[in-house]
Structure formats: C-alpha cells, structure tokens
Amino acid sequence: xxxxxxxxxxxxxxxxxxxxxxxxxxxxxxxxxxxxxxxxxxxxxxxxxxxxxxxxxxxxxxxxxxxxxxxxxxxxxxxxxxxxxxxxxxxxxxxxxxxxxxxxxxxxxxxxxxxxxxxxxxxxxxxxxxxxxxxxxxxxxxxxxxxxxxxxxxxxxxxxxxxxxxxxxxxxxxxxxxxxxxxxxxxxxxxxxxxxxxxxxxxxxxxxxxxxxxxxxxxxxxxxxxxxxxxxxxxxxxxxxxxxxxxxxxxxxxxxxxxxxxxxxxxxxxxxxxxxxxxxxxxxxxxxxxxxxxxxxxxxxxxxxxxxxxxxxxxxxxxxxxxxxxxxxxxxxxxxxxxxxxxxxxxxxxxxxxxxxxxxxxxxxxxxx
Amino acid sequence: xxxxxxxxxxxxxxxxxxxxxxxxxxxxxxxxxxxxxxxxxxxxxxxxxxxxxxxxxxxxxxxxxxxxxxxxxxxxxxxxxxxxxxxxxxxxxxxxxxxxxxxxxxxxxxxxxxxxxxxxxxxxxxxxxxxxxxxxxxxxxxxxxxxxxxxxxxxxxxxxxxxxxxxxxxxxxxxxxxxxxxxxxxxxxxxxxxxxxxxxxxxxxxxxxxxxxxxxxxxxxxxxxxxxxxxxxxxxxxxxxxxxxxxxxxxxxxxxxxxxxxxxxxxxxxxxxxxxxxxxxxxxxxxxxxxxxxxxxxxxxxxxxxxxxxxxxxxxxxxxxxxxxxxxxxxxxxxxxxxxxxxxxxxxxxxxxxxxxxxxxxxxxxxxxxxxxxxxxxxxxxxxxxxxxxxxxxxxxxxxxxxxxxxxxxxxxxxxxxxxxxxxxxxxxxxxxxxxxxxxxxxxxxxxxxxxxxxxxxxxxxxxxxxxxxxxxxxxxxxxxxxxxxxxxxxxxxxxxxxxxxxxxxxxxx
Numbered sequence: 001x002x003x004x005x006x007x008x009x010x011x012x013x014x015x016x017x018x019x020x021x022x023x024x025x026x027x028x029x030x031x032x033x034x035x036x037x038x039x040x041x042x043x044x045x046x047x048x049x050x051x052x053x054x055x056x057x058x059x060x061x062x063x064x065x066x067x068x069x070x071x072x073x074x075x076x077x078x079x080x081x082x083x084x085x086x087x088x089x090x091x092x093x094x095x096x097x098x099x100x101x102x103x104x105x106x107x108x109x110x111x112x113x114x115x116x117x118x119x120x121x122x123x124x125x126x127x128x129x130x131x132x133x134x135x136x137x138x139x140x141x142x143x144x145x146x147x148x149x150x151x152x153x154x155x156x157x158x159x160x161x162x163x164x165x166x167x168x169x170x171x172x173x174x175x176x177x178x179x180x181x182x183x184x185x186x187x188x189x190x191x192x193x194x195x196x197x198x199x200x201x202x203x204x205x206x207x208x209x210x211x212x213x214x215x216x217x218x219x220x221x222x223x224x225x226x227x228x229x230x231x232x233x234x235x236x237x238x239x240x241x242x243x244x245x246x247x248x249x250x251x252x253x254x255x256x257x258x259x260x261x262x263x264x265x266x267x268x269x270x271x272x273x274x275x276x277x278x279x280x281x282x283x284x285x286x287x288x289x290x291x292x293x294x295x296x297x298x299x300x301x302x303x304x305x306x307x308x309x310x311x312x313x314x315x316x317x318x319x320x321x322x323x324x325x326x327x328x329x330x331x332x333x334x335x336x337x338x339x340x341x342x343x344x345x346x347x348x349x350x351x352x353x354x355x356x357x358x359x360x361x362x363x364x365x366x367x368x369x
Numbered sequence: 370x371x372x373x374x375x376x377x378x379x380x381x382x383x384x385x386x387x388x389x390x391x392x393x394x395x396x397x398x399x400x401x402x403x404x405x406x407x408x409x410x411x412x413x414x415x416x417x418x419x420x421x422x423x424x425x426x427x428x429x430x431x432x433x434x435x436x437x438x439x440x441x442x443x444x445x446x447x448x449x450x451x452x453x454x455x456x457x458x459x460x461x462x463x464x465x466x467x468x469x470x471x472x473x474x475x476x477x478x479x480x481x482x483x484x485x486x487x488x489x490x491x492x493x494x495x496x497x498x499x500x501x502x503x504x505x506x507x508x509x510x511x512x513x514x515x516x517x518x519x520x521x522x523x524x525x526x527x528x529x530x531x532x533x534x535x536x537x538x539x540x541x542x543x544x545x546x547x548x549x550x551x552x553x554x555x556x557x558x559x560x561x562x563x564x565x566x567x568x569x570x571x572x573x574x575x576x577x578x579x580x581x582x583x584x585x586x587x588x589x590x591x592x593x594x595x596x597x598x599x600x601x602x603x604x605x606x607x608x609x610x611x612x613x614x615x616x617x618x619x620x621x622x623x624x625x626x627x628x629x630x631x632x633x634x635x636x637x638x639x640x641x642x643x644x645x646x647x648x649x650x651x652x653x654x655x656x657x658x659x660x661x662x663x664x665x666x667x668x669x670x671x672x673x674x675x676x677x678x679x680x681x682x683x684x685x686x687x688x689x690x691x692x693x694x695x696x697x698x699x700x701x702x703x704x705x706x707x708x709x710x711x712x713x714x715x716x717x718x719x720x721x722x723x724x725x726x727x728x729x730x731x732x733x734x735x736x737x738x739x740x741x742x743x744x745x746x747x748x749x750x751x752x753x754x755x756x757x758x759x760x761x762x763x764x765x766x767x768x769x770x771x772x773x774x775x776x777x778x779x780x781x782x783x784x785x786x787x788x789x790x791x792x793x794x795x796x797x798x799x800x801x802x803x804x805x806x807x808x809x810x811x812x813x814x815x816x817x818x819x820x821x822x823x824x825x826x827x828x829x830x831x832x833x834x835x836x837x838x839x840x841x842x843x844x845x846x847x848x849x850x851x852x853x854x855x856x857x858x859x860x861x862x863x864x865x866x867x868x869x870x871x872x873x874x875x876x877x878x879x
Contacts, residue, residue, distance in 0.1 A: 009848055110818060115703070118815070126815065130822045134829045144832040144846040145825070269700075269707040269817060276821040284829075 008204075010213035012143030015150040016204075017221035020285050021197050023278045025232040026252035027105050029194065032333055033233065034251075036187040038242040040178030042234035047188035049226040051344070052195040056222065058347040059198070060215050063205050065359050071202030072296035078353040085297070087346070092293040094339055095200060096310075099286045101335060103127060104318035104328050106279050112325065113253045114272060124315050127283065132311035134284030135291065136304055139207045142288060146281050149274075156274040157228070160252075161235050163259040168238025178242070193339035198222070199346065203292050249325055287311060378618055400489040408440050408505040415444060418492065434504065435466040444491075445500035451517035454479070455500050459513055473504070473511060481514035493571065518542065518647075523549065529629050529793055534670035538628045543575055543647040549630035550577060550645075554637060558582075566595055566609070570602035574609070575645040577633075577652075582640040584872040587837060591642055591655065606649035616834060620803060622796030623836035625657040632666045640873030656837035656871065660845075660855050662797035663687075668858060677857045684856055686788035690801055693785045694731050695808035695820055697778065701727040703816030719775040728813035730774050734782040735809070737764045739802075742786070843870040850876065 008016075024030075033041040066074055072091075076084035107124040115123060134142060177184060198218060208214050236251040239258060248254050252275075256268040290310055295303025321327040354360060396418070405411050412429065419427045430443040441463065445455065458478040466476055474482060485491045486509050491501045498516025523545060526538035539546045547561050558580040566574045574595060578588060594613045603609050610624050611617065627633055628651040633643045636654045644653040654661065663683065668676045701720070705713060723730060741760040748756050765783075768774050785805065792798045804827065811819035834841045844851040849869035853859055867873045 011848065012846065115816065115818060122815075123818070126818070126822050130826050133826050137829050137833045140847070141829055141833045144840075144842065145828050147846045148828065148832070148842065263709055264707075265709065266706045269704045273817055273821040273824075276818065277825050280822070280825040 006138055006140045007207050007209045008140055008143035009209050010217045012140075012147045013204075013208060013213055013217040014221045014224075015146035016143055016281075016285055017197070017201065017217070018150060018224055019146050019153070019278050020282045021195065021221075022225050022228055023275075023282050024194065025229045026250070026275055026278075027102070027109065028249055028329055028332065030233060030236060030251050031246070031249060031329070032191065032336065033188075034237075034242070034245050036179070037184055038178040038246075039173055039237050040176065040184045042173070042230045042237065043177075043184050044188035044191070045194075045226045045229040045233070047185055048192050048194050049222060051189050051192040052198065052222070055344050055347040056195075056198050056218060058351040059202060060218060062347065062350045062354050062359075063202050063214065064211065065354060065362070067211070068206045070204070070206050070292065070296070071200070072293060074202070074350065076296075078350055078357065078359075088293060088297055090342070091200070092290065092297055094196075094335070094342065095286070095290050095293060096314075097331075097335055098196075098339075099283070099290055100314050100317045101328055101332050102286070103131075103283055103314055104321065104324055105332065106283075107318065108324040108328065109250050109253060110276075113250060113257075113268075121315070121319055124319055127280070128287075128311040128315050130280050131283035131287055132307045134280060135287040135307050135311075138304070139204055139288060142281065142284050146285075149277050149281070153274045153278050154228075156271050157232075160256055160259065160271055161231060163261065164235040164239050164255055167259055168235060169241075170238060172238050172241045173234060190340060191336050193336050193343045195222070195225075196339045196343040199343055200289050203289055249329070287314075400487075400492060402488050403486055404488060404491065404503070404508055404510055406506050406508050408442060408503055411503050412442055414488065415491075419444075419495075430460065432460065432464060434463045436469045436471060437466075437504075438469075440505040442503045443500050444495055444503070445515070446495060446498065449498035449516060449518050450500055451515045454515050454517075455513065459500065459502070459515075473502075477502075477511070477513060479513050479515065483512045483514075484509045485512050486510075496571065520545075526628055528795070529627065529632070529665060531665070531667040531670065534667055535629075535631045537630055539630055539633075539645075539650050539652060541648050541650050543573070543645050543649075546630065546645050546652065547575060547577070550634050550637065550643070553630065553634040554579070559637070564592070564595055566598050567600050567602045570604075572603050573647065574603075577637060577643040577645060579637055579640070582638070582867070582873045582875055583642055584640065584874070587656070587871065588642060590837060591644075595644075603646075604648055606644060606646050606651055606653050609644070609646065610653055615836070619834060620800045621659075621831065621834060621841065622662065622794075622800065623655075623657060623834070623841075625654040625661045625794070626651055626796065627654060628652075629666055635666070635669075636661075639867045640871045640875075656839040658836065658839060658843055658870070659831065659841050662794040663792070663856075664854070665793055669861075673858075673860055680857055683791045686791035687801060689788040690785050690792075691805055691808060692820070693781050693788075694735060694805060695812035697781045698728050698731055698809055699812035699816040699820060702813065716775070716777055719777060722772040723775050724772070725774075727778075728809065730778050731782065731809055732806075734764075734768075734774050734778050735785075735806070737768075738782055738786045839870045844868060852878075 030041070033044050037044055062074060062078075063071070066077075069077070072088045075087050075091075078084070079087055103124070107120060107127060110123050110127070111118065111120050134145065201214075201218065205211075205214055208217075232252070236245055236255055239255055240248070240251065245251055253268065256271045257266070259267065261267055287307055287310060291303040291306045294300070294306055294310070300306065321331075399414055399418070405414075412431075415421075416429065421427055421429060426446050426448045428443075428445055428447050430445075432441060432443075433439065434441050443455070443460065445452075462476045462478055463473075483494075485494060485501065491503075491510050491512070494501050494512040498518060500513045500515050502511040502513060504510075520542045521540055523537050523540055525536045529538075537549060539549065551559065556579060560576075560578055560580050562576040562578075564574050564576065565571050576588075576591065576595075591613075595609075598612055600612065603612060607626070610626060614623050616623060625636075630652075633652045633654060637643050641654050641656070644655070664680075668680055670676075671679065700708060701716065708716070720727075725733070741756060741764065745753070745756045745760070765779050769776050769779060789798060789802055789805075792801060807823050807827075808820050811823040813819075815822065832840065832842050832846065840847055843849050844853065845855050850866055851868040851870070852864035852866050854864065854868075858864070865877055865879050867876055867878060869876065
C-alpha cells in the first residue's frame, strides 16, 4: 500500500489559505482598517487585493521555476548564502512576531469576550498546545483538517453575516468613500501586508501534489478572502456605524453578541466554537511555517521537533504585555506597516535576481527539451 | 487502578523466560520422521502420541484389506469425524474387496483423498477431523476427508439487524461462511487462501479476496503480518484483530468486524480483503475507514432518500452522543447567557436543591447509565426486566426525587445514551462513548473553549491515523476517486467507482 507522501491537493491548499488569512476578519485587523477609512473600509480589501496582485504574480512566476524548492531555498539560491540568510532571517523574525502578536490578540479575545475569570496563561497555553499538536502532525493533516471543517466554519460566518445584514442599516455605508477616495487608496496600500501570508505560502510549495495548483489555488483563495473580508467590513459598519465601531476592539465578536435569531437572544456561543477551530488551524499553520523557516535557517532537517519549543516561547513572549488590548494593537499596526514594503518589494527582487541570473531561460530550455 | 491500567498498556513481555519447562525434543523428533512401513511400529508411536486408550475419542480401527491381504489401521477422532461416511465409503469397500490387484484410490469412494508421508502431517490431518489410513508395507498414508465438526446452523444476524435485506449471518463454521460468500459472488476469481497462523493449536485463517481486484501490496502486507504472528493459539477473529492491528492503544478501531455475509461480500467486490476463521461467527474487513464503521448495509438496501435519512439521523446522533452532556456542563458553568431566560430559570430551579456541581452530576449519571448498560448486557434473560425497572425507577426517578441529580441531567444523559445505540459497530460505539468523557471533562475545565480544543485535537488525530496505509477519513480528505459514499450515499447508478484508497486493480464498477 503506498502511503500518501505528506502532500496536499488544491482543496486543502485553498482551505488552509482561507482559514489563515480569512480569519483575520474576526480579530482587530478590521479595527485597523476602520480607524482611518471609517465607513469606506469595506473597499480597502479590493485595493489591498489590487496592490498584492503584482507581488503574488511575480512570486508565483519565480517559484514555478523550481520544482522541489521552498521559498527559503529559492531565496538562498537567488540571493546567495549571505544575503539569503539575512532575508530568510528577517522573514522568520516577521513571521514569529506575527505569530506571537496574533496569538496574544486571540488570547485577549477569548479572555475578554468569553472567559473573563480564567487565567490568561491557561487560555494561551491551551491555544498553543492544540496548535502545536496540530502542527506536529504535518502539513498534510493541517490541510485535511482545514478542508474537513471549512464548510461549517464558512457556513457559520455566512449565517452571522446574513443576520447582520438583516439587522443592519444600509445608510450607514454612506458617504460611500468615507474620508475620500484618495484616503482609501493611500491607507489601504499601507496595509497591503494583510495579504503577506501569500508570501509565506511559498514555503509549502514543495508539499503540493500538483504544482499548477499553487497558482490556481492562490488566485482562487485571494478572490474569496477579498470578498469575504469586504462583506464582513460592510456588515459590521451597517450594524454599528463608523463612530461606534471605532470604540470597539473586536467588531466580529461584538457583532455576534449583538445579533439574535428569534427567541435566542445570545447566540455568540454558537459561533464561538467555529471561530475557535479556525483559530487553532491558523496557529497550527503559523507554527508549522515558523518551524520550516527556522529549520531552513539553521539547516535542521527534522524541524517538527522545534514546534514544542517555539510554541512555549510564543506563550511566554505573548503574555508579557500588561495591557494587551492596547499594547498589542499598537504592535500589530506597526508590524503591518513594517511588513508591507517587504511583502511588495521582496517578490520584485526575487524576480529581478532570477531574471539576471537567467533562471527563466533555463526553465524554458528545460520545457523545450 | 489507573496506574495499573497504564502499566498494563505500556509494558511488554520482553524479559527472558524464567520458567523451567520440560523438553519435548524426543517427541518432536518422532513427529518429524517419515511414516514407517512397519504398521505395528507406526501404531505404537501413534498410540503413544494420542495417549491411547486414555484419550477416549481417538479410534484405532485395525482390519485386513480384502484382496491385498494386508493389515491396515484407520485412525480418527470420532467426535469430529463423520463415522457413518467412513464406515460406508472407506471401511466397507476395503473389507469387501476381493480383487487382488487394485489401487487404494479407486476403492475408497470418498470425496477427497490425499496422501501424507510424514508423521506430523498425518497428525495434522487427524487433528483436522480427517481419518488417516495406514497400510502395512506402505511408507505413505491416506488421508480421507471426513471432518464433521459440530456447530450451529446459519441463523439470523444478532448485532447488525436490518429490516430490509438478507437476514443471514456468519456462523462459527468457516466452511459455511465461505459458502455464504460464494453464494453471493459466483466468480472464479474469488480466491479463498488459507494460512496456519498459530503454532500449537494450528488455527487456520482464510483470506478471501477477488484476484483481479484486490491490491497486491495490500494483500502481501496482510499475509506478512498474519504469518509473522508468534503465538501458540489464536482462537478467533476477535483475538486476531488485536494481534494484527497497527495502533493497539488507539481509541479508534482500524479493522471492521462484521457478521453479515452480504456486507463482507460487498466489501470484497470493492477490492477489500476479508478474513474468516473457524469459531468466529463474523469476518474481518480490511482496510477500514471511519466511514465503514459509520455505515450499515441497510443504508444501501433502503431507497435513496430513506437510506440517506437514516444516515443523517445517525450523524446527528453521533454528535448528540458526543456533545450533549458536555454542552450541558459547558452552558451551566460558563455560558449561561446563551439560554433563553425562562429556560435558564427552569434549569436553575431544578438545580437549586442539588448539592453537586454540574460536572459531578453529569459524570454520576453517565456512570450510572454505563453500569445499567453493562449490567443489562450480562444479565441472564429471565431476570432481564429487573434491570429495566431498577434502572428506570431507582436511577432515574428516585435519584431526581432524592435531589442527587436534576431532571434535566437525566434527560440529557438518557438522550446521549439512546443516540449512542445508533452506531451499530461495537468498536466505534465504544470509541464514541469513551470520547464523550473527554468532552465532559474539558467542558468542566474550559467550557466551549476546552471542548473545541479537544475536538480540534481529535480531528487532527483522526485524520492522521491510517488503517493498512489508508487514511482514516478518506475519501473525504485526502481525496481519492471513489463513489463518494461518506456521510451520505449517492444514487446507485452514480456509484460507479470502487474506492480509490484501496487501490483496486479495476476502478470502474460498470
């Protein structure tokens, strides 16, 4: 009996992307968008999408030259060992910071919105424990789990959004451009790193069953994420208006508290488990990526063994901030700003390096053989 | 108690053998010898081996063959041999024969006849219920197939009951089980291979598959695993299952155990491999996925809509079994706001006098239900109704009136209990009932957060386990070409593919 070789198909690939990036609409990312763009925030996903098309396109082009190399290997190959090492180091540092900050945010959500009395370290510990367990199972199983639950998670989100639209006020969306069209474009472009995970997806490129799926899956996922984020942003605005929403930290969770179905007035606990499953999968994937990057930085082959250590480190770093709701929010915003230029420029550099080194010609030569 | 359990789970018997055993080298040497031409000598050996005449049912029938004028002896074990057949078709023709030049093969009017040359083979044949004929001057003996083991006839399935569809079940006789399968699959490519799997008892295992469907690697893997067993005796398939499964400490079963020949045949026709054995009123199907434990044969016998309706009910029942008690614990401890106020007041009113926390209350009730269930299973039929009365009245009614548990807990636990019966496979049933306790505990510690954590971790575990190389949740994920028979089935005309994860040699059913 041949064992499946730890590879994932297109369905699992898309499910992973949607759960890792799409889950952002439930945390304070939305607030970061609302802050400057107010009621026009729902347009920003499209602008961000437009800005990320070119980097993603170039990245796919570069990645497709190599069959079995992940992003880190490609960077090392194109930039040489010295600069390659530094680039991968920076990428790892950004990813690790994102993992720490995001998991701190999610812990904060759970502890402020649902479990006020439970000690934060227990919540954080359990979150990372389950995620590390999932990550240790490997990419194939992260993909399988993501695919088997994505339908239900998205169904619950859809239900929440439909209820929100029904109870919302459409006039809150106007004036349509909020603080002005230029403002929307400018502020969105600064936050393009919302899609920065697409860069890191290059790391799991060798694990795809079919290399064409990488291209196809990425574009499909980008379209889905952009639409759902946009719809959610619009829905939240319609429920709370632009003033109210700026006072909130986690609009999604306020929304599911606010909406009701018939005689059931508090239905947030129906949505909570689905959101949690998505979060577990998201952090499992983040942990896995962090481990891959760290592994390739210091040439550790069995990088799975790093996971418990990384997860523990994340917990202890993540609980340092005394007032997570504000501190982490600031940190997160700064991280987004820092990541944006890297996300946009790195694929360009990679592409240029590949062009200069003549890698594309090699590929064509290979194809024509 | 728990420590003892863990010790038992993880300890192994690798220590050196401390026992002083008596050597039986001499006996083994005799058994390895060729059959001696001196009948007298052979008989002395065999009488010693079979402890004649202490061993009451071993018969040595000595007589003279007519025509040949030679002494002969027929050895058989009378309790497992068809005496009448031996008498009519073997002994009588030999006695009455008066033609001096004839061959033994032509006189014996029995269905199957073979020759053996070694003592040990003769012993093996005798133990199998056959009669062995030794003749003076011959260095070989004739084995006459006349086995007649006692057993019950084919009867109705007891555990996998269906309303529509065949009612027969396997019995303890492997021969009749094979016949039941052959009755359904009239194909010359249906192979019934046999293998001896134990050393002392020489238990015989039958491996049934269709030659041009079953995957060769899978077959080799199974044969290898079966032949590498190093045990004295494997009495039946339920024991064999535990010998050959991959993850012996896993909560989830990885080999399907079914007593229905129609189900076994359906699996064989899909390229699976079925194991049969004497003394086992059932069969083992491998590899197995989560879905094979979830399905029953009636899903396909019922019309499309009805079949899927029961599937839907069963899936919901699994979730109710898994989650109802833990949701109750979670809600009453952590998420009280989600219940409508009137219901909340009603619940808290009934809980007012109960001295225990919700989780203790639920575990108490679950434990009681488990006891009733286990007790009801073992109780002799004449006193069966007592269990019902004791269970319903004392543990339900009286416990509520005594304020030990609140009525809603009785409802919740009873609902979960009833729903657990919808999963008919006994192994999966146990798995689900045990997992339920994990959820209750996690709900007690972390409410819905803990439950979701356990659920996600469990999901990660369940997608990662494999049965003979087949992922447990396939074909759902990872995806394989198949008839997509998972939670719901499709129309029969659309079920055209054999499951791809078994890697059959022929994918299309049409």
